Amino acid sequence: MNDFSFKDPKNLIALFVIVFVLIAIPLTVISLNSTREPSSHAANTTAIYLQPATANVNVNGNLDVQVRENSNTTQVTTADITLTYDTTKLDLTTANIDAASTSNFTSDAVAPSVNAGTVNIVRFVPQPTTCPNGVTPPCPAFLTGDKLIATLHFKAKTVAGATAVNVGATSVVYGSSGGDETSTRTGGNYTIVDTPPTISITSPAASSFQKGTISAIASATDNLGVTRVDFSVDGGTITSDTTPDPGTSNYTYSLNTTTLTNASHTLTAKAFDANCTTACPTATVTFTVDNAAPTAVTITSPAKVNGTVTLSATATDTNLDHIDFKIDSGATTTDNSSPYQYVWDTTTATNASHTITATAFDKAGNSTPATQSVTVDNQGPSAPTLTTSVISQSEIDLSWTASTDAQTPPVTYDVYRSGTKVNSTSLSTTTFADTGLSAATPYSYVIRAKDAMTVPNTTDSNTASATTKNPPKLGDINGDFAVNSQDLAILIATWGSSTDLRADITNDGKVSSADLALLISRWGT
Numbered sequence: 001m002n003d004f005s006f007k008d009p010k011n012l013i014a015l016f017v018i019v020f021v022l023i024a025i026p027l028t029v030i031s032l033n034s035t036r037e038p039s040s041h042a043a044n045t046t047a048i049y050l051q052p053a054t055a056n057v058n059v060n061g062n063l064d065v066q067v068r069e070n071s072n073t074t075q076v077t078t079a080d081i082t083l084t085y086d087t088t089k090l091d092l093t094t095a096n097i098d099a100a101s102t103s104n105f106t107s108d109a110v111a112p113s114v115n116a117g118t119v120n121i122v123r124f125v126p127q128p129t130t131c132p133n134g135v136t137p138p139c140p141a142f143l144t145g146d147k148l149i150a151t152l153h154f155k156a157k158t159v160a161g162a163t164a165v166n167v168g169a170t171s172v173v174y175g176s177s178g179g180d181e182t183s184t185r186t187g188g189n190y191t192i193v194d195t196p197p198t199i200s201i202t203s204p205a206a207s208s209f210q211k212g213t214i215s216a217i218a219s220a221t222d223n224l225g226v227t228r229v230d231f232s233v234d235g236g237t238i239t240s241d242t243t244p245d246p247g248t249s250n251y252t253y254s255l256n257t258t259t260l261t262n263a264s265h266t267l268t269a270k271a272f273d274a275n276c277t278t279a280c281p282t283a284t285v286t287f288t289v290d291n292a293a294p295t296a297v298t299i300t301s302p303a304k305v306n307g308t309v310t311l312s313a314t315a316t317d318t319n320l321d322h323i324d325f326k327i328d329s330g331a332t333t334t335d336n337s338s339p340y341q342y343v344w345d346t347t348t349a350t351n352a353s354h355t356i357t358a359t360a361f362d363k364a365g366n367s368t369p370a371t372q373s374v375t376v377d378n379q380g381p382s383a384p385t386l387t388t389s390v391i392s393q394s395e396i397d398l399s400w401t402a403s404t405d406a407q408t409p410p411v412t413y414d415v416y417r418s419g420t421k422v423n424s425t426s427l428s429t430t431t432f433a434d435t436g437l438s439a440a441t442p443y444s445y446v447i448r449a450k451d452a453m454t455v456p457n458t459t460d461s462n463t464a465s466a467t468t469k470n471p472p473k474l475g476d477i478n479g480d481f482a483v484n485s486q487d488l489a490i491l492i493a494t495w496g497s498s499t500d501l502r503a504d505i506t507n508d509g510k511v512s513s514a515d516l517a518l519l520i521s522r523w524g525t
Contacts, residue, residue: 046175058194059192063154064151072145077124078105080172082168085166096155098152102148105150108121108123159274169185197226199218199281201284206285209365210288212291213256231255234265262291293366294362306347306378307346308343320361354374355374356371358371380450381449384402386445387400388464394435394436395437395468396445397434405449408453411449417434442465475487475518477503477505483519
């Protein structure tokens, strides 16, 4: 073989061909590989989504939303996210976006921005400064699986209703090869919830009775503030109050009940706030209107009274509640149940004319008075003066001075012997013969003068005492306590009589010599 020489032109041509082939073949392979690469790349598998996907949040409450991606086994390095939201319902500032260091994509390519309902966040995985397994930097930096891109802290505004945070169509998660690995973009749907107002009716009370013009009062509160309270009766005309009473949560409606029937009615109060404009909370109360006062108020009482007397009153009213009694301008006594009565101790009043007032009230407070004049007479007649006269061993006669009574004549009398009444009917005369007494027995008497009151006032006389005569001596026919010629004269006058037995001393049924002998034996005793 001949030695190779660069001076030989043939050799130079051959060398050029060899070098060209050695260079062209790898480039061709590379080119073919490059041409085939798109057809062999797997479909995008990375999902961008928000967590939570749905939530309820109170007005003025906080809504924390995580922006996440799930690349499964695909290696990703960068997330370029655009979100949009409704600024009428949600509020967000860059200060409410957590720092990149709190997420898995730990570096911001550019600072997050918030502008007119649009949020932009670009974060990536930085290359580590040291590589594992002795690999010389730069070494690959990527993430796989479900990772946190950013956390946003929205503030709900005061407008209630449905809202959304949308993931923009330009949101992209890039793979380690630099290509777009995004498969789906899913936003979140949220509901701004406004707790409705609370309301209760404090006046009128349930089942109460009302009259005239009343203040219907409802207490209403709300986290956003009550805008108004509507009042209506029986579903009728609505009256609104937009301003609570100073220092309270009370809303007031001046209700003229005289425009309503005297019957049961229902008051409804409805509370509104900025978000509740139709189906808002209500409170109801049922009450009874009664603008009719009691009628036919009647007092039952004697024209004249004394001692302790029970006064009665009646009235007509379907809702009658109580009756008040009053004497003249004195204190009021109330009876709350039928029969309506007042027990009056008239001894505390003067002996004169007085006015009884009975005022009937119904449950609504309507009232009707009635009056009646009565005369109080607790004064008895003037005291009689009593004297006695002993008539015999079995009779004492009484007499007394007449009593007078200016207020309630006529005066009558009762006779009391030793504390016991002895006359069967009241006496209008001033004398009385008390007979059938025991001989030689002391008795005491009092005359009780009575006026003409139903329960009479009485006045007692002085006490007068007397003793009946002793029984006659044997032979003392005339009862003069001596046996003498007067007795003999009676015996002679009735001699032989079996009917006039005054001289029948022996009690044998006739006046005879036996009686004469007994009289003579007792002569002069």
